[in-house]
Amino acid sequence: MVKVNGMELDIAGKTIAEYLATTDFDPKRIAVERNGDIVFKSKYAVTVLKDGDSLEIVSFVGGG
C-alpha cells in the first residue's frame, strides 16, 4: 500500500505519472513529495511507487 495525502491506496508498482493520470490533479499545479523529498517533475514518469511509500501531493489554488 502507498499512503497518498494520508490515504492508503493500492497503487504500488505504478509510476507517479501513471497514478496521477487516474486522478483529477492538474500536473501543472502540483508539487509531489515522496518519503520526505521533492520528486523532480522530470522523474514522475520513471519513479515507481513501492509498498510503504508515503506521498504528499500539494495542489496549488489561485490567489495571492
Add this chain to the structure above:
Amino acid sequence: MIPSENEWMDALIARHGPELHKRFSSATVAVCGLGGLGSNIAIALARAGVGKLLLIDFDHVDITNLHRQQYKADQIGRCKTDALAENILEIAPYTKVETVMARITEDNFADILKDADIVCEAFDNAESKALLVNGVLEQLPGCYLVAASGMAGMDASNTIKTRKITKRFYLCGDEVSDVSDTIGLVASRVMLCAAHQAHAVLRILAGEYDV
C-alpha cells in the same frame, strides 16, 4: 527626524536580542510576487530587521490592488517593485532592498534567486506557484522555500495554517480556497496568510524549524 542607523539597530537589538538580530540582519530573503501576500510579507520582514530583501514583480500598482495590498492611492500606475521599495524604506530605512522588475519564468528564476537564503512564493496564479516551487526545490538546494495556497474569500481565520512539506518546503494557507471560487481576496485574510509566511521565514532564520 529619522533615527541614525546605530539607533535603529540598537532598538532592534533591544527588542529581539543580539543573537536573533544577527540572524535576521544577515539574511537575504526573496519575495516573488508583490501583491496581497508579497507586499505584506516584505513589510513584516523589513520591520523585523531582515537585512536584505529581494523584491520581484513585473506588474504596476492598480486601483483594484489597494483593498488588500500595501500601496497607496498616489502610487497607482507605478511599478510595484519601486513603490514597495519606497514604502519599505519609509518604514525601515536601513533595509537593503534590491528590486527585479521581471516575470519569473523557468529560465530566469535560478539566476534571480541564487543569493537568497529563503524564497517566499507569493504569486497569484496556481501554475506560476507550482512552477516556482518545483523549480526552487529542484535547482536551488541550499534555499528554503515558503509558499502559499488558499487564502481567498471570507472563511474563518483559523483555517489558515502552516505545514512543513519537506525539510526545506513550508506551505501556508487553507490549501482549498481558490480565488475563482470565492468573492476574491480580502485584506485581513490575505494578511493572515502573509503573516504565516513571514513568521515561517523568521522562525527558519531563528533556527526554529518546526511548525
